[in-house]
Amino acid sequence: MVAEGPRIARRRLLAAATIGAAGAPVLAGAARAEPGPIAPPPAGDRGRPVTPGADRAAADDWSVLSGERVGVITNPTGVLRNLRNIVDEMHESGSVSIAGVFGPEHGFRGTAQAGGSEGTFVDERTGLTVYDAYGANVAKMRELFTTAGVETVVFDIQDVGARFYTYIWTMWTAMQAAVATGTRFVVLDRPNPVGGVARGPMMTAAYTSGVGAREIVQQHGMSVGELARFFDGEFLEEHAGGRLAQLDVVEVSGWRRTTLYADTGLDFILPSPNMPTPDTALAYPGTCMFEGTNLSEGRGTTKPFELIGAPFVDHRWAAALEEAGLPGVTFREAYFNPSVNKFAGQVCGGVQVTIQDRDRFDPIRTGVEMLVTATSLYPDFAWRQDSWDTARPFWIDKLTGSTRLRTQIDAGATGDEIEAAWADELAEFDARRRPYLIYR
Structure with missing residues (x-):
């Protein structure tokens, strides 16, 4: 039997990860992804095991990353079912050439409190350089990728589904830097622990910040893979001058939009020090x-x-x-x-x-x-x-x-009146995100 080359094996993994039950491709591994129809991952339901994208990639000996210098954005939540960090597993496998690791808020190993990072250091376990990416703007992130010699950026962090949780904005910054460098972007997807329902008010351009860099609603109801597709399709052209050269999402199997984290069968690893359960x-x-x-x-x-x-x-x-x-x-x-x-x-x-x-x-x-x-x-x-x-x-x-919520409360508005004020913008966002959704 003739052995597969790394790119053929990578395409096979992406095809397996992105073909829905109806046979419709959601993402293409060999070309830049276009928004497709919503297609379900392999069958799963409440109480049945959910398999994150990282485990699916590891089971295929990381072929999705073969042959390229990889920069990994992750933290303690980037683990396999055996609870080992993906960087440790990639490094020991010998199948992935890791150019560097990039630590978000709280750091790669998770030792920093809110608003802090671990700085840039050499990781004792792997000998890899860990770059401090928390608070980095696009120019700084681009510099970090160039310094490390990154050809593919991998993002694997457990989000918690709220606009003001900063990890998705680290991803957004990294995506802009990847456009500037022509770098491929890969998301090892994980479930949204609060499910797939979108709720709450919309961010406005005048109030964007590190806790809400772009116009999405307060509870976005998307996995990070879906968010990456949304960012690529809706925001990158305007804010980065173009879209990603290639975006690949290794999907979660067995997760549905109604499935909350307690029903996934996965261990909950603290995404940050004040997010214990x-x-x-x-x-x-x-x-x-x-x-x-x-x-x-x-x-x-x-x-x-x-x-x-x-x-x-x-x-x-x-x-x-x-x-x-x-x-x-x-x-x-x-x-x-x-x-x-x-x-x-x-x-x-x-x-x-x-x-x-x-x-x-x-x-x-x-x-x-x-x-x-x-x-x-x-x-x-x-x-x-x-x-x-x-x-x-x-x-x-x-x-x-x-300013709307604050001024409404100061003026004596009721909870029902406040919720009604964002109903139209929420409905518009819900419709706008649908072409980028992956999971039923």
């Missing part, structure tokens, strides 16, 4: 909005983004939220003492957000109602202001995409 991820698209206030969002506790409060909050907040009757969630009166971040070392009153029905829970609608009731109950409630951005001082505006 799948329920944290479910709450995050809504309760992270409390970063934009003077209430603690639970950092420095064992329940970040599920414990919310401040020293001036009392039992009335939990009672008011329970009375609101929000679907799929209950609110327990809670007291906590954060070890770091806001109110470190002080006792805070507040609520514990407990998700009772994951299918009915709407994190953004929940977060809005929490903000509305907190502002009505507590005169000491305030929006966080940042002195470093005098033109756009309110952090909540960067998180939600505009």
Whole structure:
């Protein structure tokens, strides 16, 4: 039997990864991908195993990456089912020529806290250079790729499905740099842990930042592979002067848009220090909005983004939220003492957000109602202001995409009125993203 060359083997893996049940190709491995019809991966359902793209690539001895110098953007979530990091596995396999590793926020090995990185260093285990990519602009990312001699960029990080989680913007920056360098881009796809439903307000151009660099809604409802296709088709031409020379997505098998992370059969690896469980991820698209206030969002506790409060909050907040009757969630009166971040070392009153029905829970609608009731109950409630951005001082505006939510709440709008304000833009986004979706 004649042995396959690396490019033939790579094409076979991509074909296997991208042919739907109806036989329609979603992505092509040998040419730049064009948006195609939504096609399902191999059959899977709740409670049945889900296989990430990395495991599928590893099972084929990384043939999708053969013969090229590879730059890997990953972190501790870039693991196989055996829980070993893909860089360690690639390096030991001898099948991948790794030009360098690129660490996002929190770092490649995950040792840094929010807003931090590990810097550039030589990894002790592999001897590979790890470049600090957190906060890098396009010019810097391009310089890093050129310095390392990268021919193919691989992205493999577990996202949590919220616009303000920074890993997708590291990918966006890397994609722009890949356009500039003519570099191939490969996504080893993973499930969106909060499912495939899009929710919330749209980012506006005036409020783009590192927690929302382009115009997508607050809970985008896409895998990172789908987002890469969306970015390539919708934004790169305008912002990078062209599209990717080649975009390949090695798909997840067995994942459907209704499947939440708890039903995938996968171990949940903390994507960041304050994202310990799948329920944290479910709450995050809504309760992270409390970063934009003077209430603690639970950092420095064992329940970040599920414990919310401040020293001036009392039992009335939990009672008011329970009375609101929000679907799929209950609110327990809670007291906590954060070890770091806001109110470190002080006792805070507040609520514990407990998700009772994951299918009915709407994190953004929940977060809005929490903000509305907190502002009505507590005169000491305030929006966080940042002195470093005098033109756009309110952090909540960067998180939600505009001044609208903040000004509506200040004017006494109800949760229903606030949600109705973004209905049209959400529907438009939902329709716009459909050609780029991969999973049923």
